[in-house]
Amino acid sequence: MPEVQPKQKRKTDIGPPHYEKFLPPIIKENYGKWKYHEVLKPGVMVTVSETGARLYTVRAGSPRLLSIDKIRAYADLADKYCNGYLRFTSRHNVEFLLTDESKIDPLIRALDALGHPVGGMANSISSIVHTQGWVHCHSSATDASGVVKAVMDDLILYFTEMKLPAKLRIALACCLNMCGAVHCSDIAILGIHRRPPKVNRDRLKATCEIPSVVSACPTAAVRPVTVDGQPSVEVIEERCMFCANCFTVCPAMPINDPLNDGVSIWVGGKVSNARSEPMFSKLAIPFIPNNPPRWPEVVEAVRNLVEVWARNARKYERMGEWINRIGWPRFFEMTGIPFEKVHIDDFKHAGTTFKRSTHLTY
Amino acid sequence: MAEQVTVQEVSDAMYKMIKDSMGQKKWKATDLTKAVTELFGDRCNKDLTKAAIRDLIENGKCVYTYFGGSFIEIPHREGAEN
Amino acid sequence: MAEKKRSTPQLDELEKGSWPSFVKEIKTAAEKNPMANDLLGQLERSYEDKISHWKHGGIVGVLGYGGGIIGRYSDLPEEFPNVSHFHTIRINQPAGWFYTSDVLRKLCDIWEKHGSGLTNMHGSTGDLVFLGTKTDELEPTFNELTDLGFDLGGSGSDVRTPSCCCGMARCEWACYDTMALTYFLTMHYQDELHRPAFPYKWKFKMSGCPNDCVAAIARSDMSIIGTWRDDIQVDEAAVTEYAKSGVDIQKDVVGNCPAKCMEWDGKKIKIDNKACVKCMHCINAMPKALAPGKDRGACILIGAKAPIVEGALLSSVLIPFIKLVPPYKELTDLVEKIHELWAENGKNRERVGEFIQRIGMGNFLEAIGVEPTPEMVAHPRENPYVFYEEYFEEDSEDNKNA
């Protein structure tokens, strides 16, 4: 490790810059005084203050993975249309903060020219919250950016229009660690491993500490053993839930398996408290094999779910609220998804997920 | 009231624990805190253990590592780098 | 650059279509940057092999910090030498993700000099992510970042970078100042953020109202969600406007009220505010006419986590209502009690939600000195196996008055 140069005093624990430095004057003046907002058209919203001040927000989609060239292009747009003020959202969108209404349409055209569609507000599909995948993570069971790109190419009209019964939130996580907000999404795309790690004994000896590998496993599936007089480990396969924690600690225990890794799809979660309480997503499609570069089967499955919901849900009804109204048997029937053994939970409190009444439709 | 130990004594004790069990056990900050508290009893306190860990790290004797959780270890070349 | 362009037939397919393409972003960076070029090559290989080619690295970091850097090595270093190390830097974002063009350009300049030229705006915890560089570049990047006034975010068993909705900056429904609280907590817990000292990670997320735009209830160990205690503010004239403009108030607004506490007689809206569960639906439906009440604060919930290790949890109510105003002493006192208890008794990799399940919510409340209230449960227990700790003894003084 390079020694610290004594000439320059190293700063630590300064924290992030104070947000006030980056707020446009209209926000500073009206902070906490906003009265109402109105979505004017797809991706454009006005927020009106009690003082009468009007702040316009233009929201555009992004792939989250951005080059510095693109960030500089955003900065140029912000300079040109809104005095250099912009922000990002929890779903990776970029938002420009305008005070001059006449600049909205020119900005939208400029964003279109740059390849970034404006939309994602109100009753639309916003950008897909997602994780790293093959771009940067060792434990991914699928790519993230590629699946997201293919799905959004297909659904882009739902981003740029507001014709859905309610909001629809999609998220993707490339393994069970779930580094993005997936488990509470209307539609969740989740990468899954289906085979336990394979132990490479020679590499293990050279690169890993056995006690660390053993203690890394949350289900105690990894056990120390002696093979040919050499210390090693074995995996009790029935115990493994394919979480890849052992692989994180020890590169000699690869879990990735091109043949068996793939994608599962979950539905009906929400985080907002509006109307119904927050809900987890539930399993709809247990497994779709990876089919890069464009994962057509996943794209098709997601489109089917969106369309069946959009045709049948009532106004304001999120995916989960719609399913709760019609019941799961009808959901499987309407979407044409086969119901299988793996749909039935068999973990700790599985019993609470069984149907414990005769409230059924026929 | 027993006399307090010094930061140096605490950090030396921690360093010895980490060194003696290298390859056998990984220590978390909380494990080290508990172990030295057991060792020194009420001659030690939370501010001292915190300062001792900081001393170990900032003098480069130990580093934080991450293997599914954060640990404090003596610097070494890791498997994945090879 | 002398680097030869990579042939990427699979990834080229992902330049097609009208959604913005991450492949184009990587290619743009690759024109000038050899790391980005090798990333492109390795990613194409992953598309061919249907497998990730990264190895986890757990030791790299900047001096003195235990968080903020995600170590990563290629498992094909001979073929892709420029990404043989490719570590990610998490940078603590400004609260609410507001920036100026000026500061974004300066951040880009740093990353042009020291890394791949690729970023995530933003990672899913909220950090600004600089995606990929070599071990030797970490310290210089860190020094330039602190000169610009930025610091690293959390990773590992520490306080993770707190994040929040834009709150009062742009939303009329914010029931407390989410950005101010986020900045306060981030600064208050700098040591805990940079020097991992917990059994596992700890996340704070702040949403200004029950719409919960940052998904606090699903993603944070402590979820702080704005709400109110008094009556919904009603602007009668604006309600009439909505009715005139064609909103079906009976069906769409009243009909969807989960508490069944609204009535509409065709002219006036009547709300039984005692029964209202503050779900936001009617306010969302008629933002010009209705608004949260004036006695505003937040509900504090605890314990959300993803499925690893013991199964996923949503946060549950800990403090039904709290006023959140500086210096937030009541809140930090509470957090400190929880941290102390969990740091002392939590097992390795046990999130606070799992810890509570293991020791029991009742025991947890007792240990941190919070009185149990019915707001904390969906319903009282159904199972009759109660572990009674108190009972009467024969001839004891106590049961004379019992």
Ligand code: HEM
């Ligand atoms: C003044 C009104 C509001 C403002 C300023 C606002 C702002 C935002 C922003 C900026 C985001 C990130 C959005 C994105 O990138 O697509 C967001 C997300 C979200 N908002 Fe809102 N919102 C408002 C009203 C609502 C309402 C009325 C609801 C629900 C009925 C809602 C529910 C959500 C949800 C569920 C998310 C996604 C959270 C997640 O999964 O990350 N918001 N909101």
Ligand code: HEM
């Ligand atoms: C449908 C399958 C699921 C997927 C794809 C999924 C994915 C995710 C992801 C990506 C996160 C990280 C959120 C972030 O910080 O950005 C997450 C967090 C979480 N998930 Fe899930 N999840 C799923 C199922 C579940 C289930 C069944 C539960 C509970 C029963 C659950 C509970 C949680 C909780 C409580 C968190 C908070 C995370 C934390 O901060 O640790 N999830 N999930």
Ligand code: HEM
């Ligand atoms: C034991 C469980 C987990 C493990 C082993 C794990 C592991 C990882 C790894 C290895 C990365 C690095 C990805 C990369 O940049 O290469 C990562 C990134 C990340 N993780 Fe996790 N993770 C876990 C759970 C979670 C949970 C529960 C959350 C959130 C609730 C989360 C949030 C994140 C975020 C925000 C990133 C940044 C990268 C991104 O935004 O895609 N992680 N995690």
Ligand code: HEM
């Ligand atoms: C809070 C704890 C419980 C209470 C207050 C409770 C109370 C009752 C009451 C009032 C009845 C109706 C008796 C009657 O109508 O004659 C009943 C019936 C019954 N209880 Fe419980 N019970 C409890 C727990 C349990 C448990 C834990 C079990 C078994 C594991 C159980 C098994 C039964 C059975 C089998 C019946 C007869 C059911 C029937 O006639 O349909 N109860 N219980």
Ligand code: SF4
């Ligand atoms: S979800 Fe899994 S594979 Fe994806 S970034 Fe997180 S840890 Fe890596």
Ligand code: SF4
């Ligand atoms: S993948 Fe997870 S459950 Fe399976 S052996 Fe490895 S650590 Fe254990």
Ligand code: SF4
């Ligand atoms: S959580 Fe509530 S206060 Fe915050 S932005 Fe969303 S709607 Fe507004």
Ligand code: SF4
């Ligand atoms: S906020 Fe929700 S519960 Fe309260 S009156 Fe409105 S719709 Fe009903």
